[in-house]
Amino acid sequence: MLNPSPSKLDIPASPPYPVPSTEEALPMPAARKPLAPKKPSAKISPSKASAPPAHAKAKPNTTSRFELAGPLYPIYTSVPYLSYKHSSYFQVYEKCFTPFIGKPITFIEVGVLNGGSLFMWRKFFGPNARIIGVDFNPGAKKWEKDGFEIHIGDQSSPVFWAEFFRKVGQIDILLDDGGHTNRQQIETVMQALPHIRDGGLIMVEDTHASYMPEFGNPSFHSFTSFAKSVTDKVNSRFPALKGTESLLRNRVFSTEFYESIVVFNIDSRRAVIPLPLSNEGESSDAQDFRHQHTTTGTLLNLEVKAAKLLAPLKREPFITLKHMLFKLIHRAVWEADHLKTRRYFK
Template sequence: MKKTASYKSYMNSPYVSYKHTTYFDSYDYFFDAYRDKDITFVEIGILDGGSLFMWRDYFGSNARIIGVDLNPEAKKWEKEGFEIYIGSQSDKNFWEEFVNDVGEIDIVLDDGGHTYSQQIITTESLLPHMKDGGLIVVEDTHTSYMKGFGDVSFSFIEYVKEHIDKVNMRFGNFEKDKAERRFWSVEVVESMVAFKINRAASVLKSEPIYNIGSTISAKDFRFVDANALMPVEQIFNNKNPKIEIALEQLENVLANIKINNPDITKRLKNILD
């Protein structure tokens, strides 16, 4: 953590910011390619202003750093050269006005109220307005496992899981109407989810392909593997399914015999033991 560029920028900030030790490796991993570039970076959640300064230090003076908060007092950071928008991230109309004003965005970091509706509405509202090659990072996604942030049966992480299925619906002949093409990938690290935008790759038709190399007509051994279709649980428990089934059948037989002949039951049980 301490060697990361984002941690150094964090420590350089003149105002307080509350983060977690595990976040800095993730920040460097997701954001490094955008440093010292002419980018538009939006952070939802300003609080004491500490992260605004951190991001300016991290991305460099060419980056446009935009802060969003519901607290009107955050406007004060404009005099420090940041662009500040006051409004609620759970308000679709606010985002419409926001994107009309700001234009296309390279990076969104959602560190706002952390409720599921706020995280989902922000993602849904900003996805169509991201630059190609950009990304949305939603932070503090551990709230999906906590009470007080919304209906846990459809938490932000449940929304993410649904979208993992939708990314895979891009494959071949799967249900195309369910396919997600607004973002290319969804990546999960502890407490963060990142949606990467790659428009060409997301709309590419998925179909089988082969190159012009020669073939030796090798046999495909995939079903020769005895474990290929075996439930993973059985493999990990080191159980032989045939013996398991035989034991189950024997137990049933024993149970039936028991009614009439306790002696046979005992002898069979001895063999089993």
């Protein structure tokens, strides 16, 4: 967590970024009396006031504590030592980690701090789990007396991780709640990737740091920019895209994006090049109507007609000219289509 200080839900009292108020942070807020509707401004006609634009921003849900209704939050509040988390994280933890409960897994948490989360994970996963903490502070070694394995080192150092995995071996889950810099998060993912068992995962939390100036962001080299590029590598497995071989492409089965959390699901068995299939059923000779009666369809038809018109030109430099013309028409077709959805990218 970033610069925390305790409260009922361990939400920082005065962090460098906005958080819900104390009232909103209560686990079960009292019902509130509905507010009387506001009268339209004198400068705005009633019809305009009652009809918001189609792209109006949705208001965030700050009154529900649904995310704390699962089994992990009571465990979190019962552990004897301090731990800082955000309320929205618990539903993600439960969604991703519940299948591992009771199994003989190896779980790594980067960022030990006051030790509370180590106890939470041991209680959540059960006695068969091997819980290992990683921290830069040598003082974290004190938690070894409570049965945890603790390794001290710099999470941005490939040398540290090489020695770490030499000692620890293969693992199932790595949760990064460490220093939150771009380099620390990216290096941790890349160094851990070869050592995650198939079916395991890497979870990086507090990814809001990728948008905060104190971490040198926003940046093209932020962690979230890296995570988006991993999604591109996953999609590059489609044969027509001719993606290049890489560890990320061959080991990351899927990526999941949550508020302030990114998850990489690791499974080389499922990270495969897809094959085109058919069930050999009877065809009804259905026509493709994707672009019928649309501007895009009209422009695509224009491209086909231009191809037929220029087909007899089979000598250079006509061939080069044809290719350039087709590229221009094709690009114009899709740029015209993209303009219609541009407002959704703001």
